[in-house]
Each structure stands twice: as structure tokens, then as C-alpha cells.
Amino acid sequence: MTALCTALPAQLSLLLVDDHQIFLDGLSLALAPLCADLQIRTAESAAAAEAYLQHATFDLILLDLRLPDMPGLELLQRWQQQGRMTPVAILSASDSNLDAQAALAAGALGFISKSANSVLLRQAVTRVLLGETLPAPQADDKPQLTPRQLEILQLLAEGLPNKSISRQLGVSEDTVKTHLKSLFQEFAVHTRTACVSAARQRGWL
Known part of the structure; x- marks a missing residue:
């Protein structure tokens, strides 16, 4: 100390x-x-x-x-x-x-x-x-998005509302909302725009 x-x-x-x-x-x-x-x-x-x-x-x-x-x-x-x-x-x-x-x-x-x-x-x-930048922790079990989450993320980036996303993917709006909630939690955001922005920063889009 x-x-x-x-x-x-x-x-x-x-x-x-x-x-x-x-x-x-x-x-x-x-x-x-x-x-x-x-x-x-x-x-x-x-x-x-x-x-x-x-x-x-x-x-x-x-x-x-x-x-x-x-x-x-x-x-x-x-x-x-x-x-x-x-x-x-x-x-x-x-x-x-x-x-x-x-x-x-x-x-x-x-x-x-x-x-x-x-x-x-x-x-x-x-x-x-003291001016040092700490490296990001390395994790062997790096979290991955599911194929469905990636599909929803891509449509979200295109500006589609939940109803259009559900229709295009053939799933219910509740299912879309559930996936969006998971995406928001993963990216630590509260809005659709912020979710797309964070996804782009991390290389998902």
C-alpha cells in the first residue's frame, strides 16, 4: 500500500x-x-x-x-x-x-x-x-448472439418497427420484444437507437 x-x-x-x-x-x-x-x-x-x-x-x-x-x-x-x-x-x-x-x-x-x-x-x-490503459479482460466463453437475435438486430438497424420485424421473421411481436429485451441487456442500453449504435461499435453490424 x-x-x-x-x-x-x-x-x-x-x-x-x-x-x-x-x-x-x-x-x-x-x-x-x-x-x-x-x-x-x-x-x-x-x-x-x-x-x-x-x-x-x-x-x-x-x-x-x-x-x-x-x-x-x-x-x-x-x-x-x-x-x-x-x-x-x-x-x-x-x-x-x-x-x-x-x-x-x-x-x-x-x-x-x-x-x-x-x-x-x-x-x-x-x-x-498513472496514465496506463488497462487491457480488456480476456474471456474464453465470449458471449455470442443467437442467430435469431442477429436477424432482429439487422432489421432493427434498418429501422423496422416490431410489427414489421415479427411479420418478416414469422414470429409473434411478444417474441420480438423478448429478444429486444435480451439485446438491450447485452449491450447495456435502453433505446433501439442506442442498441444499433452499440452493436455497430462491437462489430455485430
Whole structure:
């Protein structure tokens, strides 16, 4: 732990963005030994995070993929488009290699699993703070979309509504909705447009 403190500046400011306050409290405690003067701000939504960024600067933002008002990936992409220079690392319960690859492609400097213990968490955060980009975790059981999901994804990209998709594939609208729900969960999005965008980023379209 001493090595971590000597490797970093004595003063750091972090913004933690996650919609679970209990997790934020635990994360704050886990990161406390990073340096002597660690300032931590927490936000439970994308809107709260953006409000902080209007009047404060941070050395690092730890961002969850799933927020109540906007997917973390979309928020990260917005910051990139705005030209924000604050380093961002994704901290997520997802173990999906696809999520990790998408986060790095969108500009994140790392993808850290929430299942990491305190020591591994501090090590990962330290590496990012020192300017290193963490590689995406490699998984042998990389998630794959089903043939039906791929068909629906392609028709979704063409702008077809559920009724047209169900008619073209010969399945019920409820079946289409079920597959769409699975796709939204896999890509950590809430809208059809965001789903298509995330699928393109990951090479499915």
C-alpha cells in the first residue's frame, strides 16, 4: 500500500458514478488508502455527474455502465464528443468481454470488475491514474448472439418497427420484444437507437 501512495500525487480528486449508494460508500472506503489527501465525490445518475463537471475538475472518473437516466456508455461517448479530457474508467458488475471492448472503444482507459477485491481495485485505479490503459479482460466463453437475435438486430438497424420485424421473421411481436429485451441487456442500453449504435461499435453490424 505504501508503494501505491508514493507512486501517486499526495492530492487526488475522484468522481464515482453509480446508482447504488451502498456500493459508492464501500468503494470510497476501498479507495481511501490511495493517497494522503483523497477527495471523493459521488453521483448516483448521469445528470448528477454532469452537474459536478460543470464546476469541478477530477483526476479520474469511475463510471458504472448502468445508470437510471442514461447508459454509462452513452454518457462516456457524450463526454468524448464534448472534448472532456478527464480520464474515465468503467467500473461494472458485467463480466462481458463485449462490454469491455465497447468501453475501451468509446474512450475509457480501463474496465474494472466490481467483483475485484480492494487491493486489485486500488492497483487498477493506480495504473489508470498513472496514465496506463488497462487491457480488456480476456474471456474464453465470449458471449455470442443467437442467430435469431442477429436477424432482429439487422432489421432493427434498418429501422423496422416490431410489427414489421415479427411479420418478416414469422414470429409473434411478444417474441420480438423478448429478444429486444435480451439485446438491450447485452449491450447495456435502453433505446433501439442506442442498441444499433452499440452493436455497430462491437462489430455485430
